[in-house]
Amino acid sequence: MTGLRELQRQRVHEAISTAAITLFLEHGFDEVSVAQVAAAAGVSKPTLFKYFATKEDLVLHRIADHLGESARVVRERAPGERPVEALRRHFLDGLARHDPITGLNDDPEVVAYHRMVFFEAPSLLGRLHQHMARDEEALAGALAETADELTARLLAGQVVATQRVLARRNWQLLADGRPMAEVEVEAVRAAEQGFGMLTA
Numbered sequence: 001m002t003g004l005r006e007l008q009r010q011r012v013h014e015a016i017s018t019a020a021i022t023l024f025l026e027h028g029f030d031e032v033s034v035a036q037v038a039a040a041a042g043v044s045k046p047t048l049f050k051y052f053a054t055k056e057d058l059v060l061h062r063i064a065d066h067l068g069e070s071a072r073v074v075r076e077r078a079p080g081e082r083p084v085e086a087l088r089r090h091f092l093d094g095l096a097r098h099d100p101i102t103g104l105n106d107d108p109e110v111v112a113y114h115r116m117v118f119f120e121a122p123s124l125l126g127r128l129h130q131h132m133a134r135d136e137e138a139l140a141g142a143l144a145e146t147a148d149e150l151t152a153r154l155l156a157g158q159v160v161a162t163q164r165v166l167a168r169r170n171w172q173l174l175a176d177g178r179p180m181a182e183v184e185v186e187a188v189r190a191a192e193q194g195f196g197m198l199t200a
Helices: 004-027 034-041 045-051 057-064 069-075 083-097 108-120 122-143 149-175 180-199
Strands: none
Touching (some): 004 057, 004 108, 034 045, 069 122, 083 180, 149 180
């Protein structure tokens, strides 16, 4: 059961994040200061930094929430299920849910969020690559439980790259104005192709 203190912490965390992303999408990431975010969220600047280590993390925590997810999928897969098959199934489930992490979500704010991260603020992309490196390391650790270290590291790198390419492709198709239903069909086909290559 979540205590009152933890609930309050979650509320403040969400309030800061919401204020930050609203301001960044409206004015641009580089045009908004941390002080402005803190004021909009109704907290002090020191309090903000207790929740978010960097300005970039105000944006990327929504992606960072998925850190370690691939490693968990591998470790919690069904008996007899191969790691790549478990990861494929998980990604396809994300597409079916239109999980923003897969890029297959046409909510205008989600589309604008991806544009900001990938094209409008180089510091965000740099920080994202740090998160992805940590995710790759965690996945390699999970894969190493059933494979040699080199195989685990090579496969982890390929999985993370495949997920990134697929998600960015989905976002780009939606950003180009393609209908969601049409993009979803292509996204599933592309995921099958990508994970099929990993299996091979």
